[in-house]
Amino acid sequence: MYGMVNKAIQDLVTNNFGEDKWIAMKEKVGFEDDFFISMQSYPDQLTYDLVGAASEILEISAGDVLEAFGEYWILYTADEGYGQLLNLSGSDLKEFLGNLNMLHDRITNIMPDLEPPKFTVKEIGENKVELIYESDREGLASMVVGLLRGLGKRFNKNCAIEHKNLRSEFGKDTFIVSW
Ligand code: HEM
Structure with a gap:
């Protein structure tokens, strides 16, 4: 994954739990550079290792780390020069969810x-959608829950998120999002 993902994990941990926790994580995963380069690709395993290390050091489940990270990502990207892209991806939650593939498509230019995820959105009620999440990567569904929570906050919606179908059982992760 691109370095900005790892950098966002570093930021989340440093800002919310302190620099010492980050240093402990860095040591645990054996990352010896001083910083991540946002626009450089790193092995996915490093990101998984960082999530695992955060889970151990902060004593929260890996799912909770991913969820917190997903929520943080919405604020982080807005701060890191992607605010305009977020703005033009939708002025309400439904429109925004329908543009997630377009958003990642645009990022592919730079x-x-x-290797972006793929989302399929189906409207199933006035303020209710079914969101199918597909990825070449495993184990990131909790991140999607956090992302959806972060998007709910971005649009001032109190949203309910139900992880309806799991990839392990159905081959695809499906979420019902209502607000
Ligand atoms: C401007 C905002 C955004 C930027 C710059 C961005 C960029 C990225 C980048 C760089 C990755 C790592 C993938 C790789 O390096 O191959 C990624 C992954 C991901 N993004 Fe986005 N993204 C944005 C917004 C969103 C939003 C709003 C969602 C909401 C659902 C989302 C869902 C995901 C997921 C689930 C992954 C994990 C990778 C996977 O599932 O395989 N992203 N994104």
């Missing part, structure tokens, strides 16, 4: 090695 990050050619991006």
Whole structure:
């Protein structure tokens, strides 16, 4: 994954739990550089290791780490120069969810090695959608829950998120999002 993902994990931990926790994580995963380069690709395993290390050091489940990270990502990207892209991806939650593939498509222009997830949105009620999440990567569904929570906050919606179908059982992760 691109370095900005790892950098966002570093930021989340440093800002919310303190620099010492980050240093402990860095040591645990054996990352010896001083910083991540946002526009450089790193092995996915490093990101998984960081999530695992955060889970151990902060004593929260890996799912909770991913959820917190997903929520943080919405604020982080807005701060890191992607605010305009977020703005033009939708002025309400439904429109925004329908543009998630377009959003990552645009990012591919500046990050050619991006391996983005794929989302399919189906309207199932006035303020209710079914969101199918597909990825070449495993184990990131909790991140999607956090992302959806962060988007709910961005649009001032009190949203309910139900992880309806699990990839392990159905081959695809499906979420019901209502607000
Ligand atoms: C401007 C905002 C955003 C930027 C710059 C961005 C960029 C990225 C980048 C760089 C990755 C790592 C993938 C790679 O390096 O191959 C990623 C992954 C991901 N993004 Fe986005 N993204 C944005 C917004 C969103 C939003 C709003 C969602 C909401 C659902 C989302 C869902 C995901 C997921 C679930 C992944 C994990 C990778 C996977 O599932 O395989 N992203 N994104």
